[in-house]
Amino acid sequence: MSDLRIAVMVKQVPDPNLVEISEDGRLMRENVPSMIDPFGKMALQHAITNKCQHHVDAISMGPMQAQDVLRKSLEFGADDAYLISGREFAGADTIATARTMAAFLSMRDYDLVFCGMQATDGDTAQVPSELAVFLGFNIYSYATSIDLENMTVTQSYERADVVSKLSLPAVITFMRPPHGCVQIPSMTDYVSALKKEIKVVGFADLGIRMCDTGAKGSRTKVKSVSTIIPKKKSTEFIDGADTVSAASAIMKEVKG
Amino acid sequence: MSNCSGSCSTCEDGNCSSRLPPGMLAQYDLEQDVSDDILVFIESDSDGNVHPSVIGLLGKARQISSGRVFGVMFAGAEGRQQYDMLFSYGIDTLYHMRNPSVKDFQPLTFAEAIADLSKRITPASILISATPYGRELAPLIAAKLDTGLTADCTRLEAEGRRLIMSRPALGGNIEATIETDRFPQMATVRPGTFPDPEPEVGRKGTAISRPYQIVSPKEIISADVPSPGTDIGSAKILISLGNGIRKRSSVENAYRLAERIGASVSCSRALADKGWMPRSAQVGQSGKTVSPDLYIAFGISGAVQHLAGLRAKRIISVNRDRNAPINSVAYKAIVGDADAILESVLRQA
Structure with missing residues (x-):
């Protein structure tokens, strides 16, 4: 198929080792070094690798500083970039996030929505499926590859790699980069990216209700957050043993 | 109602x-x-x-x-x-x-x-x-x-x-x-x-x-069910390989050992990234959560992301580095060459 319209959802995530948590359990994203979520980046790579005559938009939802990940996406070869941003969206859980994104996506008539299988800050993997319901799209999670010429998708489930016919419109989540592909932005992409404008979409542009987005539209509430202190286990060290006796120690455990 | x-x-x-x-x-x-x-x-x-x-x-x-x-x-x-x-x-x-x-x-x-x-x-x-x-x-x-x-x-x-x-x-x-x-x-x-x-x-x-009614059916062309030894989710014993594995032949040794002792073979993200092991065998935050009785970790350092997917009753680690994070959750920690020790275990099994 040609001339498909593809939206790639990319997320700016804080460096997991440097993030702080506010007292009401929200992530304090300000002033924390951040990066493009690695799974979202994989989704972008799949979109760019399969681009041909397709149109690829990079879309993010977050504070204004999330423009950085969209700038990167343009450098990688995305055609246009949109940032859904506004105070009204703050504190959204997965369902409020998906509703907000769906409000934007449904205005723009996409055939495919690409996401990472999860984002490394929340790890919930919930937004894509919820997005599919709100958009009325099909869902293909844990994709490892897609073929937009023959319209097939391969998903990696626990016990099987499943190849299905790709029925449009659909949300696809990716769990690995395209096979054998390392995309490096070309100089032309880089220069043309600089000229492009990142369009910012606010609450008033979406036509959704206050009670459907942000903290008000959320169906879950974080009650408390605590730091996990790893349980200390007493480890028996076997140090300086020769290979054979080390191996015997393992076999002893196997035999129980 | x-x-x-x-x-x-x-x-x-x-x-x-x-x-x-x-x-x-x-x-x-x-x-x-x-x-x-x-x-x-x-x-x-x-x-x-x-x-x-x-x-x-x-x-x-x-x-x-x-x-x-x-x-x-x-x-x-x-x-x-x-x-x-x-x-x-x-x-x-x-x-x-x-x-x-x-x-x-x-x-x-x-x-x-x-x-x-x-x-x-x-x-x-x-x-x-x-x-x-x-x-x-x-x-x-x-x-x-x-x-x-x-x-x-x-x-x-x-x-x-x-x-x-x-x-x-x-x-x-x-x-x-x-x-x-x-x-x-x-x-x-x-x-x-x-x-x-x-x-x-x-x-x-x-x-x-x-x-029940079918809505938006998914048309499945093929489902490639993995062979025995690759189901890491329900395995009682897991042999798991990480970046400390330097020889590619160790992957084959691990599968042979798994066959002999009734185990499955899993890996850390590093080996899946290298393409030495399938992604379906990866344990951790971006892979699978496993809960075997015994987890034998060969050359796995034990990054938080890996440990996030690990709920083993007992962990034995084999690592050159005595200070590898996995040793803090292991029940036995063997300090030594993972490739050589794996080969030796295979000979004894």
Whole structure:
């Protein structure tokens, strides 16, 4: 198929080792070094690798500083970039996030929505499926590859790699980069990216209700957050043993 | 039921109260729109083989439910053979969803059927194993029911019908406790989080067969089921390889050893990235959660992301680096060359 319209959802995530948590359990994203979520980046790579005559938009939802990940996406070869941003969206859980994104996506008539299988800050993997319901799209999670010429998708489930016919419109989540592909932005992409404008979409542009987005539209509430202190286990060290006796120690455990 | 839509299979005439299956009506308080019951998704293949993670989940549901425990299973006629087993682990009413033309996992169809069932039986909570299927399915149901869903819970408690869910976040550095402000409350639970309960042999329950409609069918071309030794989710012994493995022949040695001792072979992200091991064998935050009795880690340093997927009873680590993080959670830590020691274990096995 040609001339498909593809939206790639990319997320700016804080460096997991440097993030702080506010007292009401929200992530304090300000002033924390951040990066493009690695799974979202994989989704972008799949979109760019399969681009041909397709149109690829990079879309993010977050504070204004999330423009950085969209700038990167343009450098990688995305055609246009949109940032859904506004105070009204703050504190959204997965369902409020998906509703907000769906409000934007449904205005723009996409055939495919690409996401990472999860984002490394929340790890919930919930937004894509919820997005599919709100958009009325099909869902293909844990994709490892897609073929937009023959319209097939391969998903990696626990016990099987499943190849299905790709029925449009659909949300696809990716769990690995395209096979054998390392995309490096070309100089032309880089220069043309600089000229492009990142369009910012606010609450008033979406036509959704206050009670459907942000903290008000959320169906879950974080009650408390605590730091996990790893349980200390007493480890028996076997140090300086020769290979054979080390191996015997393992076999002893196997035999129980 | 006060809000019956008349769309369910058991009431073709749209008058539920006279057509409810035996044993169902007595439990309902018609004044109340939510019951105290918990609905558990019984993941199975179409032959009715139940996913091992379901048993621990049923144990937990039984423990925290102040009402009944419902199960919903999509399987063919073979599913009947599982009834007694499922009742023995605490199910009171099992909804056996039947549609002869469905052979595979159909996310949108199953989600629609479970959402319909939920509207009808109004459980306080819905619990689903956080397997790949479960993690795809649960948010579809949550969106259809417009309710809150908490992913990958590692702790579940209840105060009456309120569910208090806890999960690790940010690479396992923090634990967040989450509540949902509407019913049904939904959670997915990491496989292997809760221990399997003792079965109560001879315990009785009700099974109800229900047909369901197919919506937006997924057309499956092929499903490549992996060979033995590669099912890491339910393995009792796992041989796991990490970046400390320098020789490619060690991968083959690991599979040969696995065959001899009845184990499966898994890996850390580094080896999957290298292409030495399939992604399906990867343990950790971006891979699978495993809960073997014995986890033999060859050359795995034990980054937080890897440990996030590890719920082993005993860990033996083999590592050149005495200070590798995995050694702090290991029960035995062997300091030495992973490739050489693996080869030597294979010779002794």
